Amino acid sequence: MSSWLSMLPETLRISVPYACAAVAGVWAERSGVIHIGLEAVLLTSSFSSVAAAVASGSLLVGMLAGVLAGVVVSVGHALLVERARVDAVVSGVALNLLAYAATRLALRGLYDSASNSPSIAGFDLGPKGGDVGAMLARVLLDPVTLGAALVIAASPWLLARTRLGLRLRACGESPEAARSLGIDVVRTRVLALAISGAIGALGGVHLAFDQHRFESGMSAGRGFIALAAVVLSGWRAGRAALACLVFGALEALQIALQDVSGTSKATTLVQLLPYVATLVVLALGIGRAAAPRGLGQRVDDG
Amino acid sequence: MSGPSAADGGRVTYWRVLFVVSATLLVLALLCFAFGQAPHAVLARAFAGTWGTPYGIGQVMFKATPLLFCGLAFHVAFRAGLFNIGAEGQLALASLAAAWVASKLPASVPAVVALPATLAVAMLVGGGYAAIAGVLRARFGVHEIIAGIMLNRSADVLLPWVLAAGLGADSMRSADIAQGARLPRLDFIPGLHGSAASLAFPLAVLCTFGLYLWLDRSRAGREMRWIGQGPDACLAQGVEVPRRRIEAMCLSGAVAALGVTGTVLGYKGYYELGLGSGAGFSGIAVAMLGRAHPVALVSAALLFGTLAQAGLAVNASVPKEAMAVLEALVILLVAGSAHGDRARRARPGRAKPPAPDAPAEPSLDAPAEGAPSPGSTA
Numbered sequence: 001m002s003s004w005l006s007m008l009p010e011t012l013r014i015s016v017p018y019a020c021a022a023v024a025g026v027w028a029e030r031s032g033v034i035h036i037g038l039e040a041v042l043l044t045s046s047f048s049s050v051a052a053a054v055a056s057g058s059l060l061v062g063m064l065a066g067v068l069a070g071v072v073v074s075v076g077h078a079l080l081v082e083r084a085r086v087d088a089v090v091s092g093v094a095l096n097l098l099a100y101a102a103t104r105l106a107l108r109g110l111y112d113s114a115s116n117s118p119s120i121a122g123f124d125l126g127p128k129g130g131d132v133g134a135m136l137a138r139v140l141l142d143p144v145t146l147g148a149a150l151v152i153a154a155s156p157w158l159l160a161r162t163r164l165g166l167r168l169r170a171c172g173e174s175p176e177a178a179r180s181l182g183i184d185v186v187r188t189r190v191l192a193l194a195i196s197g198a199i200g201a202l203g204g205v206h207l208a209f210d211q212h213r214f215e216s217g218m219s220a221g222r223g224f225i226a227l228a229a230v231v232l233s234g235w236r237a238g239r240a241a242l243a244c245l246v247f248g249a250l251e252a253l254q255i256a257l258q259d260v261s262g263t264s265k266a267t268t269l270v271q272l273l274p275y276v277a278t279l280v281v282l283a284l285g286i287g288r289a290a291a292p293r294g295l296g297q298r299v300d301d302g
Numbered sequence: 303m304s305g306p307s308a309a310d311g312g313r314v315t316y317w318r319v320l321f322v323v324s325a326t327l328l329v330l331a332l333l334c335f336a337f338g339q340a341p342h343a344v345l346a347r348a349f350a351g352t353w354g355t356p357y358g359i360g361q362v363m364f365k366a367t368p369l370l371f372c373g374l375a376f377h378v379a380f381r382a383g384l385f386n387i388g389a390e391g392q393l394a395l396a397s398l399a400a401a402w403v404a405s406k407l408p409a410s411v412p413a414v415v416a417l418p419a420t421l422a423v424a425m426l427v428g429g430g431y432a433a434i435a436g437v438l439r440a441r442f443g444v445h446e447i448i449a450g451i452m453l454n455r456s457a458d459v460l461l462p463w464v465l466a467a468g469l470g471a472d473s474m475r476s477a478d479i480a481q482g483a484r485l486p487r488l489d490f491i492p493g494l495h496g497s498a499a500s501l502a503f504p505l506a507v508l509c510t511f512g513l514y515l516w517l518d519r520s521r522a523g524r525e526m527r528w529i530g531q532g533p534d535a536c537l538a539q540g541v542e543v544p545r546r547r548i549e550a551m552c553l554s555g556a557v558a559a560l561g562v563t564g565t566v567l568g569y570k571g572y573y574e575l576g577l578g579s580g581a582g583f584s585g586i587a588v589a590m591l592g593r594a595h596p597v598a599l600v601s602a603a604l605l606f607g608t609l610a611q612a613g614l615a616v617n618a619s620v621p622k623e624a625m626a627v628l629e630a631l632v633i634l635l636v637a638g639s640a641h642g643d644r645a646r647r648a649r650p651g652r653a654k655p656p657a658p659d660a661p662a663e664p665s666l667d668a669p670a671e672g673a674p675s676p677g678s679t680a
Contacts, residue, residue, distance in 0.1 A: 036451065084638035089385055089447055090590060093583055094633040101626030108621040109337060224455050231448055271459045275452040279434075282444040 007252045009135040013210065015248030016148050017042060017219075020203025021226030022233070022240040023152050024196040028074070029235055030159060031192035032172035032185075032294045036092035037077050039223030040099035041197055045070040045204030047103040050214040051110060053120045062120070063144065063205050070201020071194050073099065078193035081298075082186045088296060096223075104216050117214040144209055148202040155199070155237035168192045172292035175299045185299045228278040234290030247274050322635045326628055333624045344616050351615020352608045358615070360488065360497020366607030367499075367564030368393065368578050370506040372585025373603055374513060375558035377593050379446075381517055382550035383530035388435055388450035389558035390582025391457030396428035396559030398461060401566045401573030404479035416482030420567065425556035431457070432555020433548060440544035446551070454582070462575060475574035485568040500568025507600055509560065514596040526550045558582065587633040605632075 021038045028035035048069035053062025077095055080086040104114070111117050126138040139145060159165040167188050170178040175185045203222070208214050225247055226240075233239035254270050331341040352358045372389045379386035404420045435453055438444035465474055488499045517523035525541050526549070533543050565578040584606050592599030606629060613625030 034447075036447070080634060080638060085640070086634065086637040089387065090586065090633065090637050093387065093586055094630045094637070097583060097633070098627060098630035101623045101630060105333075105621055105623035105627055108623065221455055221458065224451055227448070227451060268459060268463050272456055275456045275459075278452050279438065279444065279449060282448065283438055283442040285442070 004256065005132045006135060007249070007256055009132065009139045010252040010255065011245065011249045012136075012145070013139050013248075014251050015245045016145050016206045016210075017203035017222050018226050018229065018244035018247055019152055019241040020148050020206065021200050021223050022229040022244050023155050023237050024070075024074070024200030024203070025226055025230040026233070026235055026237045026240050027155065027159070027168075027192055027196035027199060029230060029295055030172045030292055031168045031189045032175055032292055032297060033078060033081055033189050033193060034088035034092070034296050035074075035077065035193075035196065036089060036227060037073065037095040037099075037223075038200055038226050039219050039221070040077075040092075040095040041070045041073050041200040042204040042207060042219035042223050043099040043103050043217070044073050045201035046208035046218060047106060047117075047204075047214045049201075049205040050117045050120055050208045051106070054118055059121070059123060059209070062209075063147075066205035066208070067198050067201040070199075070204060071197040074193045074197025074200065075190055078190045082189055085298070100217060103214070107214070107216060115216050119213045120209070122209055122212055142206075142209075144202060144206045148199075148206060151199050151202065152237065152241050159237060164191070169292070171294065173294050175294045175297050179299050225274050228274045231278050231291075232274075232281055235292060236290075318636070318639045321639050322632060325635050326632055329631055330624070330628060333627070334620055337620045337624075339619045344620055347619065348612035348616050352611050356492075356494055357497045358611065360494035360499035361611045361614075362604060362607045363488075363494075363503040364498040364500070364564065364569065364607075365610040366603040367502045367506050367568070368561035368581035369584050369588050369606050370503075370510060370600060370603035371561040371564070372558050372581045373588025373592065373599055374506070374510050374585075375554045376586050376589035377599065378513060378517070378526075378557060379550050379554035380589060380593065381530045382526040382547060383533060384436075384439065384547060384550060384554075385447050386432060386435070386450060386551060386554040386558075387447055387586060388432060388453045388582070389554070389585050390579065391450075391454040392428040392431045392555040392558045393561045393578055393582055394457050394461055395431050396424040396555075397562045397566050397573050397578055398464060398476065399427040400424035400559075400562045401476040401479055404483035404567070405477035405572070407480035407483060409480055409482075411480060411482045413482045413484075416480055417485070417567075420479070420483045421560070421563070424559040424562045428559025429552040429556035432551045432558070436548040436551025439551070440547040465575065474576075476572050478572050479566065483567060484571060485563055487568065498569045500564065502563035502568040505563060506560070506603075509557065510596045510599055513557070514599075522546065522549065558585070584629065587629070587636075590633065591636055 021042055024041060025035055025038055045066040049062040049066030051062075052065030053059050056062070073095060077088075077091055080091045081088045107113050107115070107117060123143055124138075125143070126141040127134040159169065167178070167183050168191075170181070170183060171185045171188045171192075178188075179185050203226075204219070207218060207222075211218065226244065229240045229243040229247065232243050250270050250273060254268075330344070334341040334344045350358070352362050372393065375389050375392075376386055400420050400423050403423045404416065407416050407419070431453060435446045435449040438449045439446045462474060465476070485500045485502055485505075487497075488494045488501065488503070489496070517527060525536065525546050528539075528541060529536050529543055529546055529550075536543050561578055561581055566573050570577060588599065588602040588606055591605070592602035609625045609629050609632075613622030616622070616624070
């Protein structure tokens, strides 16, 4: 029974990186920039956070370094796409390759290891103990989780109700029209990608701090699942985060089932669900109408 | 999401080559310094491990084979205006299927039967998996990039499951394939002795030239290229756009599946999890670099094959991941320099006005048939 109840804190813990990456994807794509480099944001931010935490001994410094790395990668993507006119898909694929290779290279260079960094201490706030209440309290008191929850909760409002959000969505719906209204489309998109990178980076930091170390390729496709959530949500931040909670619950269920029945091969098929669901929803035409109309469009600089 | 634009970008000018090469060398030098190595020593070791020895040349060919097939696969779909970024999953599933079928063949089956049968299975599976993305795009309007990503990830989940649950394999590899399904190594060429290069590389080169020719000369190929230029005009002309799109996607998947010749059939003799992985994504870069001409595509595949093999050669002094970093960098530099080059050419004040009789820019582009360039007649 307790293993079923413990699914609640487990779901929350597992969902954080997904939700951060998905909301990061919404910020990017609502501004009109196709962003399949979420995986790169997660990887670089988790590596940087651990490297900075190891070097400085401070988790807060680590967190800041992680967020900074996410912003750099994300803004880099924006500049490549908007300024250097690299195809957004090519840039995303290349950044994913680059992040995977560069973090592995840095692991070898800094720690002489092909697989993982040295361990770091976690925040470890909240009560000790293995009962569900203590687990839940630990998850909820985690500063990274709190920060992520805050920005995720604020994102729908920021996108819908603020001047910045309106401009950003204008660039995503019709960059030409936005420009004719005097909005600097490229600058707005770079700003959107900076915010996106910071939010996505919180997911990467959470991933690393949760494991107390960095492991090679530790994002393990979460960025792609997050992309599925973006599409499933119809490019809406709140719904994307909710979709990630469902994905997190499925993963927690799978872990719980494995605890009960040993490794069951059929449960691995549960992993297919986000991808198949995305394709079905799109094929039925539910998600298509909701995509930003200017997604992938640039303004000609004439 | 807008479709890929085939306009320019494939032009290889001296300015771009110089820019990309010098920037890459600079980063390589910085990486060498970071690992306390002299750049020239690392470069020398990289050269010795690749083009410096016959064995190295064979290894470069071996590494380039799946890259060339996947680059060709991306190119075919790209000409039809489609982004097939699912080659990774198509190749992996096709490799597993081919290895499974080939391992079930009796040892007595001769190569003339076993090889075509195995290749047919691989192409069917690769093309069939790509067809999902093609049908979703052509009939349901689902963008093939999203579909490709989802299908790649699905393949990642399916492969270990099929290996463990479906085939009952304990370790993450298939049984050995029948002798008849194996592709001969190029060992008989004394210079390549001992390397993993097989008949798969010449096959890949042959396919490249054949497919470029087919795209140019056949009706289906021409229609695919027109769709890439402007699907609306094609619809108006009565071209069956959805059908051709699905065909292009299937063809692309089948070509990607042929990468199995270099890995399973020509090298390992069985499929194991992760064999040939990464070729699908690197193939995109190969296609981006070499889409102007088959020679350029083969050269691009050899370039990335060289980087991969050089990584292994220098691994003792600089980790091989350094070469993977360079590979990603080359992709970004090549893609990014296209615009700078266009802008430079477009700016009349800066660029030297071309002489009326000379081609405007030195280019590796194929000259248009029937229109000899004015410079060559002089």
